[in-house]
Amino acid sequence: SPLLMRTDELAMMAQQVVADRFALRRAKENLTICRRDVRKLISAAIEEGASGNWGNIEATYIGLVGRIPRAPTLSDVNSILDEMELLLQEAVNILEMQQKDENNSTNGDQSERHIQNSNTESISELEPSSENEQGAKAVDDDRPKREPVRNFPLGMVMRACPEIAIYGPGGTIGSWREMMGAAVVVRSMLGVSPSAYQEACEVMGPESAATAIACILERAGHINSPGGYLRDLTRKAARGEFSLGPMINALRLKAESG
Template identity: 45%
Template sequence: MQPHSSTTPFGRRSLTLAHVANQAAAKARPPEKAVHKWQVFRAICTARARLGASERALAVLDALLSFHPETTLIGEGLIVFPSNQQLALRAHGMAPATLRRHLAALVDCGLIIRRDSPNGKRFARKGQGGAIEMAFGFDLSPLVARAEEFEAWAEEVRAEERALRLVRERITLCRRDIAKMIATGTEEGVLTRRSGQGPADWAEVHRLYRGVIERLPRSAASEELEPVAEELTLLADEILNLLESHIKSQKTSVNESQTERHIQNSNPNHLTELEPGSRESQGPNSEPPSEPSRPPQQAYPLGMVLEACPDIADYAKGGISNWRDFLGVAAVVRSMLGISPSAWEAAQIAMGELPAAIVVAAILQRGAAIASAGGYLRELTRKAELGEFTLGPMLMALIGSRKREKKRA
C-alpha cells in the first residue's frame, strides 16, 4: 500500500494557503535536483530580511540541517525527525517554547514543511531491509525547490550592501574634505565672493554645508543617500575651486610685488635697517614676548568631549590630539557658526577659555537644533555668570543622544 504524505499539521496548528503553495512548489521540483545544503543556508542567511526570518529562527534551521546526514540535498529522503530535546541542544540550549515559536516561523517563511504523524510524534518507520519507508518530522525539500530564488535574493542584497557602502564612503570623504577646506579658507582669509557672485563669507558656506548634513538620515538605503552624496560632491568641488582661484591670484600678486621690490630696493643697507635690534637696544622697559599659556586642566577628558562632539574633528587639519589642537579648531568653528567676537570673548571670561571652546563644539554638534549659535552662547554665558550652567549635563546629553541614534541605526 502506498503511504500517504501528511499535508496538515497536528493539533491546533492551522493550515494556510501559503503552506499549501509551499508544499506544491516542493512537490513540483525535479527529483534529480541536488543542492549543497550549507550553500543554500548561507544564501538564506544573507537574504533573511526578505524572507522575514530572524537570526534565532535561522539558528534552528542550522540545527535541523545538521540532522541530515548528507551534505547534498537530493531525492525524497529529506525529512529529519529529531526530538525537541535533541533539536534544542543543537540550537544552543534554546528553551522549548522559543524553539516551537521559531519552528513555526520557519514553516511560515516557506523554508520547511511539517510532516506530522497521527499523534504528532517525530519518527521514521523502516522496512525489512532497514531502509526508511515513512518519516514524520520536518521536510527540507523547499530548500531544494527554492535554491535559485534564495541565491538571487542573496545576490541582490549583496549588491545593495555594496552600493550602500560605496555611497557612505563617498559621503564620508566629502564631509572630511569640505570641513577641512572650510577651515583652511577661514584661517587663510580666502574670499568666497568673486565678481559679485558666490556666498558672502565662509560662515554662509558652512551654513550651506550643515544644511545638507542635517538632511542626512542616520539609517537609509543607498537610493536615499545618493542625492545627498551628489550635493556634497558639488559643494566640495565649488569650495575647491575657490581655494584654487585664491592660489592663482596669490601667485599673480606675488610676481607683481617681486618685480616692484626689485626696482625700489636699490639701497643695499635697506634690509639691515628693518632688522629688529637686540634686547638691550630696545630699552629697559622692553619685555620679551610672552609665550602662549597652556590650557588649564579640566575635569572632563578630551576623549569624552570628542565622543560627545565628534563633528568638530572634521575641521582639524591634522586631527585633535590635545587641548591646544581643540582650542585652535574651536576658534575656527566659532567664526563659521556666526558667533561674534564680543560673544566669544564674553563666554571665555564667564566660563573660561576651554569650557567656552567645548560649548562651541556642542553647538556645532547640535546643528539645526540651535537657530542662532551666537544668541545661544550668550544665553549660556549669562547662566554661567549666575552659576547656573555646567558642562557635565550638556556633554552627557550629547553622548546619550548619539548612543540612542546608534541603537536606532
C-alpha cells in the same frame, strides 16, 4: 532547475544591491553635510571680511554642486565628495592660518600691555598710597571669587561631540590646543561673533568655551541663534549658574544610543 542551482548566486547579488543602495545613501548624506559646512564657512568668511580668495573658493563650490547629476551613481557622489572635502579642508586651513596670525598679533599686544603694567606697578610701589586707595584695594580683595566652569577630559568631550573632529588637523583632534583651534573655525561657521566667543573664553576659560562650541555644533539644527545661545551660557556662567556636565552627558548618551 537552473534557477535553483543559482540560488546562492542570486542571494549574493541581492545582498550586493542592498549594500550598494546603503552605500549610495550614506555617500549622499556625507556630501550633503560637507556641502553645508563649506557653504557656511564661505558665507561666514565673506561676512566677517576674512582674508583669502573666498570668491574663487565660492566659484569652485558652485561648480562642484553644478556637477551633481539628478540621478547620481555611487561613483559620481564619491568623486564629488572627495573634491568637496578637499575644498572644505582648504577653507579650514585658510581660517586657521588667519587665526594664528591674529593670535600672534594679540600675544604681541598682550606682551606690550604686560610690560606697561609692570612698569606702572613698579612706579606705584615706589609712591605712597592714599588711605582711599588702600581701602579700595581691601574691598577688591574681599569680593567673592567666581568659580571657573569645570573642564572635562578631552576624550569624554570628543565622545559626546564627535562632529567637531573634522575641523581639527587632518580631521582629528588629539589635544586641547587642536580642540581650541577647531572651535575658532566652527565659531565662524556657526555665525558666532568674535566678541561673543572671546567673552565666553574669559568667563568660562578657553577649554570650556571650546567645549561649549562643540556642544552647540552637535545641536546646531535645534538652535536658532548659536551666538545668542553662547552669550546666554556665558551670562549664566558669570553668575555661577552654568555647568557643562548636563550638556555633555546628554550628548554622550545620545551618541551612544544612536
